[in-house]
Amino acid sequence: MTDNAAFRAFVEANGAVLLHAARLLTGDHHRGEDLVQTALTRLYLKWDGVDAPLAYTRKALVTAHIDSTRRRWWGERPTEVLPEVASAAATDVEERDELRRLLSGLAPRERAVIVLRYYCDLSEQDTAATLGMPVGTVKSTCSRALSRLRVEAGVGGAR
Amino acid sequence: MSPSEFQLRAALRDGEGDGVDPDRIISSALRLQLRRHDRRVRVLAVAAVIVVISGGAVGIAALNGSTRESGGAASAQSRTAAAGAAAGGADSGGAIPKASSPSSESVGASGGAVVPSSPLPGVTCPKTPVSYELPGGGGTNQFGADGPLFAEPVAAIAVCSYPLGAASPTPLTGTAATALARKLELEGSSSPRSGPYCAGQVRGELLSFTSDGTQLRPVEITGTCTRVELTNGSAVRYVSLDLFTQAGVKFIPAGLTPGKVSGSPKR
Numbered sequence: 135m136t137d138n139a140a141f142r143a144f145v146e147a148n149g150a151v152l153l154h155a156a157r158l159l160t161g162d163h164h165r166g167e168d169l170v171q172t173a174l175t176r177l178y179l180k181w182d183g184v185d186a187p188l189a190y191t192r193k194a195l196v197t198a199h200i201d202s203t204r205r206r207w208w209g210e211r212p213t214e215v216l217p218e219v220a221s222a223a224a225t226d227v228e229e230r231d232e233l234r235r236l237l238s239g240l241a242p243r244e245r246a247v248i249v250l251r252y253y254c255d256l257s258e259q260d261t262a263a264t265l266g267m268p269v270g271t272v273k274s275t276c277s278r279a280l281s282r283l284r285v286e287a288g289v290g291g292a293r
Numbered sequence: 294m295s296p297s298e299f300q301l302r303a304a305l306r307d308g309e310g311d312g313v314d315p316d317r318i319i320s321s322a323l324r325l326q327l328r329r330h331d332r333r334v335r336v337l338a339v340a341a342v343i344v345v346i347s348g349g350a351v352g353i354a355a356l357n358g359s360t361r362e363s364g365g366a367a368s369a370q371s372r373t374a375a376a377g378a379a380a381g382g383a384d385s386g387g388a389i390p391k392a393s394s395p396s397s398e399s400v401g402a403s404g405g406a407v408v409p410s411s412p413l414p415g416v417t418c419p420k421t422p423v424s425y426e427l428p429g430g431g432g433t434n435q436f437g438a439d440g441p442l443f444a445e446p447v448a449a450i451a452v453c454s455y456p457l458g459a460a461s462p463t464p465l466t467g468t469a470a471t472a473l474a475r476k477l478e479l480e481g482s483s484s485p486r487s488g489p490y491c492a493g494q495v496r497g498e499l500l501s502f503t504s505d506g507t508q509l510r511p512v513e514i515t516g517t518c519t520r521v522e523l524t525n526g527s528a529v530r531y532v533s534l535d536l537f538t539q540a541g542v543k544f545i546p547a548g549l550t551p552g553k554v555s556g557s558p559k560r
Contacts, residue, residue, distance in 0.1 A: 178319060229304070285300075
């Protein structure tokens, strides 16, 4: 019997972050909601056997998202030629909007790496474990995604 | 100027805030669990039905196989046994199409069928020999043609030769009976053999018995003096008349007018 109280406490503590991560992954408000509902439903059904519910849910989010992109492509295509930035004097808001727009142009795996590394603040090892890929692939994918986002990678990169 | 990682993080966090309703998740999960349970029950029910039907089919096939082996009478609809006597009829258990009770089976004026000195007392020849209507006219291509002529080991044989005469039945017991049965079973060909022309038809019926006296399915004997066809209603064998002659069984072919064949095998 699932411990509903414990599950409720988990969702209340982490639901917002997971929902936002789902929206970043999908690039869409409503699809993000569907994605987080799918992941949390899976978590609830396996609650008693899961030791690390947050890691489990992140993995479920990413897996469900990548599976759904294999079935259908939402019309987002990674572009080789990046569109021009709106203006040289972009405000912070515009810059954020531009980044989010560029983020939506990344491939699903690239986007997943960026979200896990820079939004969920996972290490390269944890990101590799969540995505089921080698650490080296995480590094190369992250580097490629950052160049597409035109982000200057800091010294030492993310943690 | 390219955005920094700090700016990237800030951009990613922008818009964060909406929570998730845990009760909605729980009710959704319970509905999914119920659907999966219903689907599992349906799959198990269908699987159980398939197992039952398969088991029944296997059982029926096994039952048909065992009844076929006991006398070749797997399908009573496909053949009729025109027995000389009234009793019996072919039932699906491979039963003998007629009884061999002396009271109903005595031969008429042409001669006594009961041979007082016969080692098979009480065995009589029917007035007319058995005649099987085989599916498709019979022959080597019919289903079961390669089956056994005798369902069980034979201990005694009585050969009735038609027209019935003083020599019918010719009784064989012991090694003579088993040897003839083995030869007919094994040396008989399942396809017709050609042979020299012989004007004369043989007609007979072979009655066989197990060691406990159980009578097996009668074997119809038809043919010419060189090529004889034996059948128990499904199995078919072609042998030379010599096999019978060597065993001491005499057939008097009918219609011995040279160049003429009296009638034809009933098919």
